[in-house]
Amino acid sequence: MHRIPLKNDTKEIQLFETRILVAMILGAVLITALIARLGYxxxxxxxxxxxxxxxxxxxxxxxxxxxxxxxDRNGVVLAEDFPVFTLQVVPDHVxxxxxxxxxxxxxxxxxxxxxxxxxxxxxxxxxxxxVTLRTHLSEAEAARIAVNLTRLKGIALHARLRRDYPLGGLxxxxxxxxxxxxxxxxxxxxxxxxxxxRHIGQFGVERSYQKELMGRIGFKDVEMNAExxxxxxxxxxxxxxxxxLYLNIDAQMQAIGEQMxxxxxxxxxxxxxxxxxxxxxxxxPIYDPNPFVEGIREKAxxxxxxxxxxxxxxxxLNGLYPPGSTIKPFYxxxxxxxxxxxxxxxxxxxxxxxxxxxxxxxxxxKPLGMGRVDLKMAIEESCDVFFYRLAFKQGIERMARxxxxxxxxxxxxxxxxxxxxxxxxxxxxxxxxxxxxxxGQTVITGIGQGPLLVTPLQLADAxxxxxxxxxxxRPEVVHGIVNPVTHHVRYVKPYAFPPLPRHRxxxxxxxxxxxxxxxxxxxxxxxxxxxxxxxxxxGKTGTAQLWNVSPGFKGKHLRSDALFIxxxxxxxxxxxIAVIVEHAxxxxxxxxxxxxxxxNFYLLGxxxxxxxxxxxxxxxxxxxxx
Amino acid sequence: xxxxxxxxxxxxLMTALLILAAVSLVVLYSASGDKLGFALSDAVRxxxxxxxxxxVAQISxxxxxxxxxxxxxxxxxxxxGVLAVGVVRFGARRWIALGPMSIQPSEFMKLSVPMMLxxxxxxxxxxxxxxHIAGATLLLLVPVLLIAKEPDLxxxxxxxxxxxxxxxxxxxxxxxxxGVxxxxxxxxxxxxxxxHxxxxxxxxxxxxxxxxxxxxxxxxIQAMIAVGSGGIFGQGWLHSSQAHLHFLPDSTTDFAFxxxxxxxxxxxxxxxxxxxxxxxxxxLRIAFAAQDSYSRLLAGSLSTLFFFDVFINMGxxxxxxxxxxxxxxxxxxGGTSLIVVMAGLGVLMSIHGxxxxxx
Numbered sequence: 001m002h003r004i005p006l007k008n009d010t011k012e013i014q015l016f017e018t019r020i021l022v023a024m025i026l027g028a029v030l031i032t033a034l035i036a037r038l039g040y041x042x043x044x045x046x047x048x049x050x051x052x053x054x055x056x057x058x059x060x061x062x063x064x065x066x067x068x069x070x071x072d073r074n075g076v077v078l079a080e081d082f083p084v085f086t087l088q089v090v091p092d093h094v095x096x097x098x099x100x101x102x103x104x105x106x107x108x109x110x111x112x113x114x115x116x117x118x119x120x121x122x123x124x125x126x127x128x129x130x131v132t133l134r135t136h137l138s139e140a141e142a143a144r145i146a147v148n149l150t151r152l153k154g155i156a157l158h159a160r161l162r163r164d165y166p167l168g169g170l171x172x173x174x175x176x177x178x179x180x181x182x183x184x185x186x187x188x189x190x191x192x193x194x195x196x197x198r199h200i201g202q203f204g205v206e207r208s209y210q211k212e213l214m215g216r217i218g219f220k221d222v223e224m225n226a227e228x229x230x231x232x233x234x235x236x237x238x239x240x241x242x243x244x245l246y247l248n249i250d251a252q253m254q255a256i257g258e259q260m261x262x263x264x265x266x267x268x269x270x271x272x273x274x275x276x277x278x279x280x281x282x283x284x285p286i287y288d289p290n291p292f293v294e295g296i297r298e299k300a301x302x303x304x305x306x307x308x309x310x311x312x313x314x315x316x317l318n319g320l321y322p323p324g325s326t327i328k329p330f331y332x333x334x335x336x337x338x339x340x341x342x343x344x345x346x347x348x349x350x351x352x353x354x355x356x357x358x359x360x361x362x363x364x365x366k367p368l369g370m371g372r373v374d375l376k377m378a379i380e381e382s383c384d385v386f387f388y389r390l391a392f393k394q395g396i397e398r399m400a401r402x403x404x405x406x407x408x409x410x411x412x413x414x415x416x417x418x419x420x421x422x423x424x425x426x427x428x429x430x431x432x433x434x435x436x437x438x439x440g441q442t443v444i445t446g447i448g449q450g451p452l453l454v455t456p457l458q459l460a461d462a463x464x465x466x467x468x469x470x471x472x473x474r475p476e477v478v479h480g481i482v483n484p485v486t487h488h489v490r491y492v493k494p495y496a497f498p499p500l501p502r503h504r505x506x507x508x509x510x511x512x513x514x515x516x517x518x519x520x521x522x523x524x525x526x527x528x529x530x531x532x533x534x535x536x537x538x539g540k541t542g543t544a545q546l547w548n549v550s551p552g553f554k555g556k557h558l559r560s561d562a563l564f565i566x567x568x569x570x571x572x573x574x575x576x577i578a579v580i581v582e583h584a585x586x587x588x589x590x591x592x593x594x595x596x597x598x599x600n601f602y603l604l605g606x607x608x609x610x611x612x613x614x615x616x617x618x619x620x621x622x623x624x625x626x
Numbered sequence: 627x628x629x630x631x632x633x634x635x636x637x638x639l640m641t642a643l644l645i646l647a648a649v650s651l652v653v654l655y656s657a658s659g660d661k662l663g664f665a666l667s668d669a670v671r672x673x674x675x676x677x678x679x680x681x682v683a684q685i686s687x688x689x690x691x692x693x694x695x696x697x698x699x700x701x702x703x704x705x706x707g708v709l710a711v712g713v714v715r716f717g718a719r720r721w722i723a724l725g726p727m728s729i730q731p732s733e734f735m736k737l738s739v740p741m742m743l744x745x746x747x748x749x750x751x752x753x754x755x756x757x758h759i760a761g762a763t764l765l766l767l768v769p770v771l772l773i774a775k776e777p778d779l780x781x782x783x784x785x786x787x788x789x790x791x792x793x794x795x796x797x798x799x800x801x802x803x804x805g806v807x808x809x810x811x812x813x814x815x816x817x818x819x820x821x822h823x824x825x826x827x828x829x830x831x832x833x834x835x836x837x838x839x840x841x842x843x844x845x846x847i848q849a850m851i852a853v854g855s856g857g858i859f860g861q862g863w864l865h866s867s868q869a870h871l872h873f874l875p876d877s878t879t880d881f882a883f884x885x886x887x888x889x890x891x892x893x894x895x896x897x898x899x900x901x902x903x904x905x906x907x908x909x910l911r912i913a914f915a916a917q918d919s920y921s922r923l924l925a926g927s928l929s930t931l932f933f934f935d936v937f938i939n940m941g942x943x944x945x946x947x948x949x950x951x952x953x954x955x956x957x958x959x960g961g962t963s964l965i966v967v968m969a970g971l972g973v974l975m976s977i978h979g980x981x982x983x984x985x
Contacts (some may be wrong), residue, residue, distance in 0.1 A: 012752045012919055015797045016926065020910055023930055027906075030937050031899065037944045040891045041854040049854025053867055053888070434644070 060224050062196030065215030066161055068242030070175055070205060072251040073479060078175055079206070082164035085142035085157055088130040091122060093154030100152060107148060108141040115496075118474045130156060163199060163293045169286030171254045173314040174247070174278070174416065174477050176204020177289035190532065199293070204313070205245055205477055207417050209570050212481050215242035244482040248277035258280045260594045267315035267456040267580035269475075270598055273464035273493040273567065273576045275472030278414070280598060281457075285316040320453040320578055324542030325382045327403075327448035329515055330462060331502070333376060334402035335390050336507035343375040343510050353388040355439055360402035362388050362443055365543075375510075379522050380517035382541065384447050391446020396437065399445065400426040405500050406462035407472055408454055414475040415492070423453040448542060463565045467538075467573035470500040470508055499539045512538045515568055526564065526588045529596040535569035535603055541588045541593070560584075564591035568599045575602050634683045634979020639908040642901055643679075643971065645958045647672045649886075649898065654959055657877040657885040658870045664878070668959050675956075675968035681903070682972025686980045687921045690973060694738075694745035697764075701738040704731030705772040712776075720776050721935040731963040732773045732781045737970050738786050739769060743792035748920035753797030762793060779825055781948035787934055791927040832948045845881070848874045850945045852884035860891030878959045880951055883943045899940070902955075905971075906933045912978045921977045929968045 026532045041049065070079035087108070094100050104110060114134050132563045137145070137157075145157050163178045178199040194200060196217040201207040218239030257268045265286035270280040287304055291297070296304075304312055313319065335341040352361045364370070364384040370377070378386035391399060403409060409424030423429070425445060431438045446448045457475060465472035474495040481490045502508065503541030515538035524539040542563035562584040567573035577595045584590035597607045636927045650672065651665050658664035669969045704722065708731055712719040721728040743762050750758055774782040794803070796916035818826065835843035835850070852868035855861065866888040868874040877885050887895055909929025916922040932955060939954040941947035953969045 009919075012797075013914075013922070015753055016795060016922055017914070019795045019797060020913070020926060023791075024910075027930075027933055027937075031903070033946065034940055034944060035896065035899070036936065037941075037946050038853065038887070038895050039892060041850060041944060042856050042887070042895070043858060044839075045854050048858045049851050050857065053851045053855035053873075 001348065017562055040332050060219045061216035063220055063236075063239045064196075064198065065162055065217060065239030066241040067163060067178070067199070067215065068209075068213040068484070069244045070213075071244060071246050072171075072249050072254075072582055073247060074252075076245075076251040077278035078171065078249075078251065079163060079165050079177075081161040083159045083160045083263045083471070084135070085137040085139075085145075085159055086135045087133045087137060087145060088156045088158055089118075090130045090154050090156065095153060097588065100154065103148075103152060103389055104133070104145075104155075107144045108134065108137060112287065115373075116183070132316040137207060138179075150604050158544070165289050167251065168288045168388070170251060170258065171247075171249055171281060172289050173283040173316060174202070174204050174249055174281040175277065175289070176202055176416075177292045178202065178206055179292050202292075203418070204416060205247070208415050208476060209245055209481070213242040213245065216240040217399055241484050244484055245478065246479045246482065248275075248279060248479045249271070249477065250279055250602070253598055254280045254282060256601055256607060257594060257598055259284055260282060260597055261285075261581065263309070263473070265309045265315070266584070266591075267319055268579045268594060268598065269316050269456045269460035270575055270577040270602070271473075271475055273467035273473065273573050276461075276464070276475045277479065277494075278475050278477045279602060281316050281477065281573065283313065283319070285309050285311040287311040287354075297585050299311055312420070315580070316456050317414070317416060319580070320420060320422060321456070321561055321563070322450075322452060322544040323448040323454045323459060324544035324561070324563050325384075325448055325567045326459060326540050326542035326578070327452065327454075328382065328387050329466065329511060329540050329565075330403060330406050330408075331387060331390060331399060331446060332379065332514075333466070333507065333511055334398060335394060336375075336511060337503040338394075338502065341390075343514070345390060346372045346374050347386055349373045349383050349385040351385070353385045353443070354441065355392065358440075360440065361442075376514040376517055378520075379511075379540065380521040381513045381519075382525050387446045388443045391442050392439065394446075396425060396430075396442040396445060397427055400424050402431075403452075406465055407497070408452075408458050408462065412457055412461045412475050413495070414457060415477050420455055420607060422455050423451055425451050446494075449545065456578050456580050459563075459565055459580075460576055463567055463578060464576035465497075465500060466508065466512065467567040467576045470502055472497040472500070512567075512570060515540055515567075518569075519566075526566075526592040528588055529592045533596075535599075536571075537567035537596075537599065537613055539564060539592070541586070541592060543586055559588075562586060562588075562590035564588070564595050566592075566595045566599065567609055570605060575599055575605050631979070633680060635680070635975050636688075636908060636912065636978045639905060639971070639975065639978075642905050642908070643676075643956065646901055646905075647676070649901075650882075650957045650959075652863065652890070653882055653886050653957060654878050656864045656865060656889060657882055659869070660864060664872055664959075671959070671961065671964060672956070675964045678965055679968040679972035679975065681970045683975035683979055685976060687749050687916075687918075687924070687973075687977050688980075690741060690924070690976070691745055691748070691920045694741040698738050698742035701731055701735050702772065704729075704734070704768055709772065709775060720778050730962050732769075732776065732778055732785070733966050735769045735773065735785050736781070736788055736931070736966055737928075737973070738933065740788050740792050740924055741973075743789055743796075744920050744923040744927065747792065747796040747923060748881075748918065753799060756799075756802065759793060759798055759802060762789070762796075765823045766793075777822065779821070780952055781934075783950070784931075784935070784938075784952065788927065788931045791930045791934075792923055795926045795930070812881055832945070835945070837847070844985060845875055845949050846945055849884040849943045852881075853944055855886040856888040856894075858889045858892045858896055860887070860889050861879055863889050865889060880939065880953055880958060881943060882958045883921070883940055883954050886957070887943070898957075899936075902933075902936045906930075906936075909974050912974050915981060916977050917981055925977045928974055931971065932967070939946055 001109065003116045029494040066081045069077060071077055091097070101110070101115070109243055118131065118133050125131050142157060145155070149155065149157065165175070165177065179202050181194055181197060181200045196219070197214065201210040201213060206213065216239060218237045220236045221234040253270065257280050261268065261282065261284035268282040269278070271278055272555050291300060298325045336343065349364060349370040351364045351367050354361050365382070369385070370381055370383050373386050377383065403424045404426065409422055409426065411419045411421055445452050461472060461475055476492050476494065478492050480492065516536055518539045518541065519526050519530045519537045521527065524530070526539050544561040544563060562581040564579045565577065567576045577598060579591040579595045601607050630640065651668055654668045655662070655665040708722055709720060711722070713721040713723050713728060717723060720730050720732060722731065742765060746762050746765060747754055747758070766786065768788045770782050772944040773785060831843045831846055848868060852866065852874055866885045868888055869885045869923040874881055874884055886898065906929050909925060909932060913922050913925035913929060916925050935952060935955050938947055938950065938952045942949055942952065953963050956964070
């Protein structure tokens with residue numbers, strides 16, 4: 001039952017009136033505050049806001065910070081911001097355009113094209129807007145204009161920072177380059193971060209350390225008069241320059257490697273095995289990044305993009321190569337960890353190998369065979385049959401597992417963007433292909449053919465793991481990040497992956513000793529680089545047969561890729577190196593000398609040049625292989 | 627019997643509203659960049675609004691009282707429907723699509739919540755007991771939380787405010803008010819932690835609009851420039867550079883008052899504010915003259931809510947309140963919000979027009 005309450009109407013009205021009164025007092029306070037605020041804005045600050053409003057006048061103009069420099073390990077400048085001068089004309093302020101242009105012609109170079117473009121822009125702009133007459137004035141030209149500025153009415157000289165790569169294409173794949181921010185990046189999810197910036201790092205450390213390099217943008221609120229000229233800067237927030245990057249790369253060493261590759265397609269990666277520092281990261285052929293900064297012309301870009309040697313490909317990180325015989329030491333390492341394998345056990349190499357109950361023959365590179373072969377000799381002379389047998393004995397699962405320990409099939413984690421994983425035929429991968437796996441594929445994977453694909457960086461990192469007592473370090477391009485104001489240095493910490501499993505005590509020492517035979521041994525496949533070497537080198541040559549060319553690389557001629565991996569000096573390696581020269585034939589011939597030159601430079605400080613007749617050497621080495 | 631009495635309308639209120647509608651046409655013509663079509667479209671909407679108001683005024687307050695609960699229930703169902711099958715626009719689920727139209731039940735709650743609470747309190751002797759207040763608060767929190775979930779924090783706060791106004795006018799005791807205020811202060815950090823990033827940004831920007839002149843602070847700065855450049859007498863009709871050069875965003879809707887400020891200056895502001903305060907005053911007069919506690923509470927709270935609508939919008943434009951999407955009643959170009967405001971005014975008219983003349 002609903003009870004009807006007794007209502008005291010007079011009392012309720014009284015209560016209501018009190019409440020309305022309180023609400024009115026509150027409302028009066030609020031209205032007073034509002035009117036006071038409006039009065040403040042419209043009377044006290046009127047002039048200020050009127051100035052802001054009147055002519056669309058206040059515009060926040062970004063002040064570009066200087067992007068951080070990129071330097072090599074010795075302080076050689078690889079990338080810096082460089083002032084460029086632009087000459088601009090405000091037509092409204094020019095009493096006589098023809099006379100002005102006549103005067104300017106005596107001071108700076110103005111060709112027909114400049115003038116034609118200038119006239120076209122002049123027609124597009126309003127008379128009070130400044131129009132660019134010429135960009136990229138030389139310093140001498142800028143100085144001549146500056147001196148005569150008072151005689152040239154309506155002329156303005158603007159200095160602007162432009163990214164410059166003084167060494168051109170040197171280490172371009174490690175450094176990357178900056179380019180104009182595209183509309184897509186301008187509207188992306190991180191658009192706010194890049195507001196006001198004109199350039200953004202693409203590829204290389206320019207991209208992966210964009211945050212450190214970019215600094216912080218400044219703004220100035222500029223008051224413009226009716227002609228669109230800046231009258232007064234109302235407020236200025238100064239930009240903060242970006243941090244400088246010191247790389248582990250040695251520019252000289254890099255240059256030596258690039259010169260020796262001589263724009264043949266190929267790649268060299270040299271690491272410090274103890275820290276993972278990337279000493280050289282070469283992807284040949286190189287290209288000049290400077291035209292990309294302000295937007296490369298289409299024709300020039302097409303020429304680069306359609307070049308069959310693929311200069312734009314970053315081979316060190318993205319080149320997928322069959323490793324050929326250079327993979328053998330890693331299989332040998334896997335075998336050395338077992339109980340059944342002994343390094344001194346001999347097999348007989350008849351020059352071919354066949355699987356049990358099969359007639360298919362797998363040939364050794366030496367058609368007549370090598371006879372009695374133990375591990376030392378198998379590595380020294382790169383005996384295929386030895387490793388065919390080893391592969392069959394180990395099985396694909398164990399082989400793939402050990403390759404994974406060495407970092408193959410995974411990204412190395414280098415501080416550069418866009419690294420490829422490569423391919424290791426693990427059981428998971430085999431299952432995913434939904435194709436049967438035949439023992440014959442295991443056999444050819446045992447000499448680095450088959451589906452196995454590695455990047456030069458992975459190969460170098462795996463060699464570095466052997467050199468560093470079985471501890472693989474993450475490759476690092478950047479050594480330290482320096483605050484340009486406080487000079488505070490933030491070092492990139494070396495990062496060690498879990499050590500390789502080692503079940504036999506001397507296995508690594510034995511393997512490295514056998515690898516030194518590749519260079520020192522009487523039959524070593526790379527004995528051509530051994531003479532006069534004051535330090536010991538352990539290495540392995542490789543020749544990867546190409547039966548299909550990866551789609552990214554437009555091979556001209558289907559010759560084998562030459563590979564060479566090395567570490568020096570033994571017993572305490574300070575450099576680990578992987579060299580790949582595409583379509584160059586035998587690894588010892590094309591790749592090993594490059595490794596030797598780089599190791600010489602790094603360990604001795606100078607490059608030995610072959611004293612022998614080049615042709616003779618070539619003949620002498622022609623019989624050797626992988 | 628005059629025509630106003632026959633149609634249950636209040637003459638002074640009607641006059642003020644018509645003046646305001648004329649001002650709206652004048653301002654929006656300028657704010658839209660001198661587009662006659664836009665002003666015509668505004669005229670059509672205003673006409674519909676006035677039609678709704680007159681229609682609403684014909685129904686007696688007794689009917690509203692009887693329909694308070696079903697209307698409230700329908701509104702809450704609508705809000706649940708929005709969360710279930712609503713249309714997402716501008717990142718929030720606030721609309722229900724009905725054929726070619728789409729409606730916002732949250733706007734409707736601005737009217738339904740005061741009606742519901744007025745009905746609730748009119749059943750008891752006032753001042754209300756503490757459990758009545760607790761019951762009313764529960765009733766209030768249902769739609770508020772549903773709206774906040776959409777998310778539409780601005781409307782949720784307005785609906786909350788409308789409920790609080792009824793609670794206050796019903797005679798909630800001062801101790802309770804103080805306690806709730808302290809509780810609110812204590813809950814503020816929790817609320818802050820649950821806010822969206824853009825909502826926090828808006829509050830932060832209120833204190834430092836210069837920190838992000840092209841991003842979150844842009845609205846506030848451009849509005850203040852428009853207000854400040856108006857000066858004492860304004861720059862004259864059709865001379866709002868902020869609107870004509872497209873510096874001021876939403877110049878026809880939430881920031882129409884900024885255009886008005888730039889064109890008519892401080893004098894114009896005071897006149898406009900006077901007009902609005904007159905409407906509020908008439909509303910309160912109607913509340914005083916109301917003959918039962920339901921009508922009294924409803925008229926009082928609708929008038930007060932109208933005042934807050936005006937104050938929040940003007941305060942936002944003047945930069946003393948954060949940027950929330952509350953349009954200026956009648957002046958801003960609006961759809962649902964205009965209809966709801968006009969319906970509210972219609973209820974006021976109805977309360978005025980259906981009084982039984984005793985003397």
